[in-house]
Amino acid sequence: MTDTVPENALLWRTLESIPDPEFGINIVDLGLIYSVACNNGDVNVVMTLTTSTCPSGAWIHGGVRAALQELPGVKSVQVDLVFEPAWNTEMLSANARRELGWKDEI
């Protein structure tokens, strides 16, 4: 671990490396990450799942923590799982829509 605090962009890029198991789209483009903040190496993520009964929810939640924990300069990671506001398909990014087969409706 170093004293350098990771930039926010790096945190988002790291989260983009985690795919949703069903669709293969990364969880950022899927709209599951509501916010990422880093305060002197203490990272706080607010995220959701497509549904509260998502079978892979525990793995994604744990994966977010594990991926960020690995970054240099990160001291602690707190991942808050929230369902308010509830995830909806409007939260998909343009990239995600394209990957899901939407062409002209973006």
Next chain:
Amino acid sequence: MELALAWLVAAAGMLAVSPGVLALPHIAPQVVALTHAWVLGFFVTVAVGAIYQIAPVALGTTLVNERYGWWHLGLHAVGVPGMVYSFWCSDLKLLGHFGSLVGLGIVLFAINTWRTVRRSQQRGPVAWSIGLAAGWLLLTVLAGLMLAANRFWHFIPLNPIALLRAHAHAGLVGFFVTLLQGVTFQLVPMFTLGDVRDWRLVKTGLWLSQIGLLGLTQALAWDAGYAAAVCGGLIFAGMFASGWALKQALATRKKRRFDPGVLAFLVGATGLNVAAVLGILLVWPTTSWSSAPGGFGAMVYAVVLVVGGLLPTITGMMCKIVPFLTWMRAYGPKVGRMATPSAGALTKPQIEKWAFALQALAVLPLTAGAWLLNTTLLRIGAWILLAGVAVFLGAMLAVLKHLWRPVSVASTATKQSSQS
């Protein structure tokens, strides 16, 4: 899942070796044996396995008693082959022993399922369908045991063939259709990123079918033709309502392209509706209720229902569920720690398409062969079906191998790009 796949191959193999069985009366011991190999061996094994895995997740709880589940698996694994053998050899005493083992397993399954549903405190159509389906399965198995006992002691003063029809519908429609009318609305929106728009319509579909089923089993047992047709109509109305609710949910989907599995599921659901219409026509009093083979009869109806309806519905869902469960076991713990493939990347869509195409192709010669009592057509259909099953097995094994040999994401990505 492996046990279910073994049964699928065994059941398709039995038909390929003895295709002439479909030209026999539907009460012939070999027909009953073959039916139980398909239904109890493959469909029920895969469905109860899926319930153990998916119901707790869908209901937001955990399975009440995992040990009951393992006992059920053991009893089922021993009991069903014994039942199929006993039917084939017409050994009623042996059938009673093995049937009791299966029955005991189903009792454990039903108790486990009901307690899990109760603990979840969810009372929506998904929860109801799981609980009701477990009830219908239990009723079917207990009724089956009573039918076997009735062959010895003749304590039920009703036509045994009529009772057999009631037993078959309690299982085929009561268990499978009930289950599909609920869990479909949990799984399909999840796999297509859609929303269920009208839960009241889903509930209406489920309850219409339940009312119809209660009446149908009674009407069939008492040989009441018009009542059976009316109750069949209620079931069809319920299935139609569920289908309409599914159509609405699919209209909201964000994943535009259908996977082969979802497509096969939809084809199967259509096949089940066609079978429902055939069933109503079949019980209409002016139609011959004879158990003789040939013509528009029980065997034609059964082929459409099982091979044209249930098979693509269940195998289609397997193409979605098996990769997901495999991913959870093989790659879930690695998320965030290393690059992981998606569940979809574990599948072979082209192989799945071939499997479903062959299975669908088999329906025509099998139906025509059963109608015309043509052994050549039956043989052609049975071998096409076996080929479809073999290809499907290959697709499933390609997914399951990830449990033992997980791949790196780089190689998966390469495979995906080469497939597309």
